[in-house]
Amino acid sequence: xxxxxxxxxxxxxxxxxxxxxxxxxxxxxxxxxxxxxxxxxxxxxxxxxxxxxxxxxxxxxxxxxxxxxxxxxxxxxxxxxxxxxxxxxxxxxxxxxxxxxxxxxxxxxxxxxxxxxxxxxxxxxxxxxxxxxxxxxxxxxxxxxxxxxxxxxxxxxxxxxxxxxxxxxxxxxxxxxxxxxxxxxxxxxxxxxxxxxxxxxxxxxxxxxxxxxxxxxxxxxxxxxxxxxxxxxxxxxxxxxxxxxxxxxxxxxxxxxxxxxxxxxxxxxxxxxxxxxxxxxxxxxxxxxxxxxxxxxxxxxxxxxxxxxxxxxxxxxxxxxxxxxxxxxxxxxxxxxxxxxxxxxxxxxxxxxxxxxxxxxxxxxxxxxxxxxxxxxxxxxxxxxxxxxxxxxxxxxxxxxxxxxxxxxxxxxxxxxxxxxxxxxxxxxxxxxxxxxxxxxxxxxxxxxxxxxxxxxxxxxxxxxxx
Ligand code: ATP
Ligand code: MG
Ligand code: MG
Ligand code: MG
Numbered sequence: 001x002x003x004x005x006x007x008x009x010x011x012x013x014x015x016x017x018x019x020x021x022x023x024x025x026x027x028x029x030x031x032x033x034x035x036x037x038x039x040x041x042x043x044x045x046x047x048x049x050x051x052x053x054x055x056x057x058x059x060x061x062x063x064x065x066x067x068x069x070x071x072x073x074x075x076x077x078x079x080x081x082x083x084x085x086x087x088x089x090x091x092x093x094x095x096x097x098x099x100x101x102x103x104x105x106x107x108x109x110x111x112x113x114x115x116x117x118x119x120x121x122x123x124x125x126x127x128x129x130x131x132x133x134x135x136x137x138x139x140x141x142x143x144x145x146x147x148x149x150x151x152x153x154x155x156x157x158x159x160x161x162x163x164x165x166x167x168x169x170x171x172x173x174x175x176x177x178x179x180x181x182x183x184x185x186x187x188x189x190x191x192x193x194x195x196x197x198x199x200x201x202x203x204x205x206x207x208x209x210x211x212x213x214x215x216x217x218x219x220x221x222x223x224x225x226x227x228x229x230x231x232x233x234x235x236x237x238x239x240x241x242x243x244x245x246x247x248x249x250x251x252x253x254x255x256x257x258x259x260x261x262x263x264x265x266x267x268x269x270x271x272x273x274x275x276x277x278x279x280x281x282x283x284x285x286x287x288x289x290x291x292x293x294x295x296x297x298x299x300x301x302x303x304x305x306x307x308x309x310x311x312x313x314x315x316x317x318x319x320x321x322x323x324x325x326x327x328x329x330x331x332x333x334x335x336x337x338x339x340x341x342x343x344x345x346x347x348x349x350x351x352x353x354x355x356x357x358x359x360x361x362x363x364x365x366x367x368x369x370x371x372x373x374x375x376x377x378x379x380x381x382x383x384x385x386x387x388x389x390x391x392x393x394x395x396x397x398x399x400x401x402x403x404x405x406x407x408x409x410x411x412x413x414x415x416x417x418x419x420x421x422x423x424x425x426x427x428x429x430x431x432x433x434x435x436x437x438x439x440x441x442x443x444x445x446x447x448x449x450x451x452x453x454x455x456x457x458x459x460x461x462x463x464x465x466x467x
Contacts, residue, residue, distance in 0.1 A: 007230060059095065069087040
């Protein structure tokens with residue numbers, strides 16, 4: 001199935017089972033100032049799960065656009081390295097607001113995968129939370145999953161909570177086995193980090209209310225929140241291992257390769273660029289602008305990272321915005337808001353690249369010279385700071401370059417150089433000097449705090465604040 005067919009098949013499957021199909025919400029969470037970006041399908045339903053908002057229905061299904069490039073869920077560093085991570089992806093989800101619970105959720109998921117999609121059960125692997133014998137019994141006794149393809153997993157991966165207090169509960173995840181030719185062991189085994197078994201669907205059973213002292217009280221009306229990556233399930237359906245080989249990415253990879261004048265679509269920098277144009281274009285379409293703070297700074301970092309990968313491939317023209325058209329071709333039908341914003345997105349990305357292009361080449365020369373005479377494996381904090389401060393290289397961009405060269409960056413040294421400059425700026429301002437770094441630094445501090453807040457938990461805070 002194409003990605004578009006899969007998206008439609010998923011929604012139709014759940015529509016037939018009494019779910020109201022709702023549109024994706026914006027990447028800017030409307031109901032949660034502590035959350036950087038919408039990073040899961042349940043975000044738009046947070047207040048419904050908390051009982052503060054009432055829909056006219058108790059079952060919903062969506063295909064939600066998500067960005068995971070900051071806060072607790074940050075997959076930026078994974079892009080270009082794993083077969084399964086994007087900064088932007090679509091999450092297919094079905095939700096029960098105090099309606100059905102574990103049994104139906106499990107049966108729906110299994111039926112969709114094995115009957116609708118006709119995936120052979122022996123290609124799937126199921127996990128449950130280690131203490132959830134109820135879910136275990138449904139999988140093994142009712143569904144008849146092979147116990148050899150089943151494991152119990154600890155809280156780190158298989159227990160979900162909305163915040164430090166509030167709704168929480170065990171998860172059950174379904175993985176697809178891409179076969180022996182790919183390194184990696186099944187979930188729960190010592191070598192699970194490989195990409196042979198790829199997680200496709202997470203079923204979250206909101207079962208308890210956690211109090212501040214940690215006590216778990218059963219919720220009177222337990223709920224269900226599920227999420228399945230469209231790109232991952234499309235890879236399964238299309239018989240490919242990597243998400244980057246699915247239909248949605250082909251035009252983008254080809255367009256990027258054409259701009260770079262190369263034939264080999266298998267370059268990791270092409271994958272990074274194809275990934276990043278999706279997050280950047282959708283973020284701008286949803287109203288985020290490149291800036292030095294908060295969401296805008298995350299966007300700026302992603303754009304600059306993409307441009308640096310273009311440079312790596314030998315592209316020296318302004319190029320990134322040219323990928324908006326192929327993106328609109330691939331995704332504009334599913335997301336008319338993207339199509340409508342095309343001209344605006346192109347203009348903003350072009351302007352941002354023009355700004356950075358002036359210093360990128362110079363910064364790269366400094367970086368390359370530094371690496372050429374480097375004694376050891378660590379790029380010094382002073383250089384990282386100089387690149388950041390004078391040439392506009394976000395630290396993660398320098399770190400990304402370092403990783404390609406089997407090096408690392410001295411984060412502590414960088415922080416120290418930042419702090420030193422902050423002190424200089426402060427003492428300068430005591431004398432009334434017109435020190436233009438002041439503004440930038442204040443904003444920078446604010447950004448760190450914001451990211452830190454978002455770090456504390458998945459869908460955080462409001463609930464806790466209300467207690
Ligand atoms: P992983 O362990 O592979 O990083 P996850 O456990 O972080 O995934 P969940 O938070 O459970 O993912 O999200 C639900 C589903 O969304 C996943 O099962 C997967 O199919 C999809 N998904 C999560 N993160 C990404 C991503 N960065 N890119 C593409 N799909 C993703
Ligand atoms: Mg993850
Ligand atoms: Mg996982
Ligand atoms: Mg998961």
